[in-house]
Amino acid sequence: MSRAFDDLYMLDRACEIQIAALATGRALRRIPPADVERMRAAARAKGIEEGDQHFRALRRLLWNTLRPGRVTGAA
Amino acid sequence: MPVLPFEQDYAALSPEMRLRVDLAVAHRWAARWRWNEGVVNHFTALLPGCNNRFLAIPYGLHWEEVAPEDFLVVGLDGLVLSGEGEIELSSLLIHGAMHRDLPQARVVLHTHQPNITALTCLEDQTVELCSLHALRFPGRIACLDEFGMATDASIGASDGQSRRHGLWSDRVSGLRRPLHARPRL
Numbered sequence: 001m002s003r004a005f006d007d008l009y010m011l012d013r014a015c016e017i018q019i020a021a022l023a024t025g026r027a028l029r030r031i032p033p034a035d036v037e038r039m040r041a042a043a044r045a046k047g048i049e050e051g052d053q054h055f056r057a058l059r060r061l062l063w064n065t066l067r068p069g070r071v072t073g074a075a
Numbered sequence: 076m077p078v079l080p081f082e083q084d085y086a087a088l089s090p091e092m093r094l095r096v097d098l099a100v101a102h103r104w105a106a107r108w109r110w111n112e113g114v115v116n117h118f119t120a121l122l123p124g125c126n127n128r129f130l131a132i133p134y135g136l137h138w139e140e141v142a143p144e145d146f147l148v149v150g151l152d153g154l155v156l157s158g159e160g161e162i163e164l165s166s167l168l169i170h171g172a173m174h175r176d177l178p179q180a181r182v183v184l185h186t187h188q189p190n191i192t193a194l195t196c197l198e199d200q201t202v203e204l205c206s207l208h209a210l211r212f213p214g215r216i217a218c219l220d221e222f223g224m225a226t227d228a229s230i231g232a233s234d235g236q237s238r239r240h241g242l243w244s245d246r247v248s249g250l251r252r253p254l255h256a257r258p259r260l
Contacts, residue, residue: 001101004182005101008110010208011191011202012190013190013208014206014208014211016190017206018205028203031209036210039210040213043210043211059085062099063081063085066100066103067084067085
């Protein structure tokens with residue numbers, strides 16, 4: 001769950017930034033293919049780690065609202 | 076960061092209840108970030124250790140109000156096996172088909188995120204490699220050529236970015252088909 005969710009989060013950010021950049025009407029500056037190849041594996045690995053930590057934080061922020069047994073005070 | 080006391084409580088839950096909590100967490104944040112479309116679009120998850128039953132939100136419940144206990148357990152044929160309420164038709168057709176054909180994908184997240192959906196309205200839908208953010212996705216985005224309402228079974232069983240329909244994500248990075256993958260039903 002955490003990785004799929006964080007992928008959607010990061011894809012949203014990528015598209016938000018792309019749209020903002022295109023909205024200026026100026027040309028995009030793309031990452032050179034050699035740099036993409038050099039960094040993509042690291043970016044993917046870092047993304048997995050970040051995704052897990054990100055979702056952990058999102059769960060923490062809602063724990064009091066969503067923890068099972070919250071109505072009765074159990075769990 | 077150290078494990079916090081409540082995280083021990085979380086870890087002590089059953090695998091199904093942990094999944095229910097996470098599914099609720101995902102719905103709540105997605106609603107806050109306006110990734111949803113009213114009370115539709117769906118996040119579903121196959122039950123742990125099981126490939127023919129999945130959790131789905133009852134039709135009509137808002138993403139902002141859903142709680143772990145609310146999710147229905149649904150069979151791949153659409154039969155509600157436990158929980159109160161009904162599964163929405165497009166949820167069954169899209170998610171049921173994907174869970175049936177792609178059991179490696181333990182969760183299927185379907186959104187209409189405005190920033191991403193905006194790209195699907197363009198002739199050129201490329202996610203440009205112009206930011207660090209985009210570097211996570213080379214070779215991992217599939218796009219369907221078809222546009223359709225999810226009211227028949229033809230839309231199921233493909234993952235990725237459907238032109239004008241929405242986004243699906245799963246947790247298996249190697250699963251993505253090439254761009255312009257066709258539905259296979």
